[in-house]
Amino acid sequence: MECNGCEFHPELYYDAEFQIWLRREHDDSLTVGMTDISQSIAGKILHVRVRRPGTVRPPGKPVATIESGKWAGPIPNFIHCSIIEGNPEVLENPVLLNSDPYNAWIARVEAADGADRALESFLTGEEAHEGYCKRARDEDIHCHRKLR
Numbered sequence: 001m002e003c004n005g006c007e008f009h010p011e012l013y014y015d016a017e018f019q020i021w022l023r024r025e026h027d028d029s030l031t032v033g034m035t036d037i038s039q040s041i042a043g044k045i046l047h048v049r050v051r052r053p054g055t056v057r058p059p060g061k062p063v064a065t066i067e068s069g070k071w072a073g074p075i076p077n078f079i080h081c082s083i084i085e086g087n088p089e090v091l092e093n094p095v096l097l098n099s100d101p102y103n104a105w106i107a108r109v110e111a112a113d114g115a116d117r118a119l120e121s122f123l124t125g126e127e128a129h130e131g132y133c134k135r136a137r138d139e140d141i142h143c144h145r146k147l148r
Contacts, residue, residue, distance in 0.1 A: 003133035006036040006143035009102055010129055013122035018132045019076050022122060025108065028115045029084055032063055032075065033105040034097050037136060040143040043070040045094040050086030050107045057081055063107045066094070079118040081109040 001008045012021040019038045023031045039045065047067040057063050062074030063083060087105050090096050096104035111118035123131055135141065 001129060002143075003129075004136040004140075004142045006040065006132070006136050006141060007102060008036070008129055008132050010125050012102070012128075013119050013124045014128045014132065015076060015078055015122060016131070017076075018128075018135050021102070022119065023105075024115050024119065029108050029110050030079075030081070030115055030118060031105045032077075032107045032109060034066075034075065034101050035132075036101050036143045037132070037141055039098050039101045040141060041071075042066065042068040044068055045097045048086075048090050048094045048097070048106060050091065051083045053083050053085055055083045056112075057083065057109070063109060066097070075106055078121065079109075080112040081118070082112070084108040084110055 001010060012023050014021050014035065018035050021033050021035055025031055045066055045068050048064060050064040051057065057077050058080050059078050061077055063077050064075040065073065066075060086107050090104050090106055
């Protein structure tokens with residue numbers, strides 16, 4: 001699925017601004033990544049830094065930071081969690097976030113209150129798709145993929 005050329009995956013969970021996505025893993029951990037909208041706004045990603053494994057991150061404290069040609073700042077965090085790992089491929093080659101934002105995840109985390117509780121405040125399915133498309137249209141965001 002897509003909106004304005006921005007890829008969308010209805011099975012993922014999205015924050016209300018559609019900056020990040022979360023995916024529940026088989027071990028109940030959560031994988032965190034940037035949306036296609038976010039990577040397009042950021043531009044070419046030059047550097048990614050993920051907090052050390054075991055680091056506890058309350059809501060509002062980022063699990064990672066990115067630097068691009070246009071912007072440097074946090075990957076938003078909306079849940080109380082601890083870092084399990086950063087994606088070594090993305091840490092080595094950050095532009096993967098531009099070329100394949102839904103496979104090039106940033107970090108895996110363990111939610112303090114469990115995955116079910118953590119995901120309650122995120123959007124998924126048709127509701128997420130409507131909001132994602134609305135943001136892309138309202139802000140005239142057209143996604144472009146960068147080559148590796």
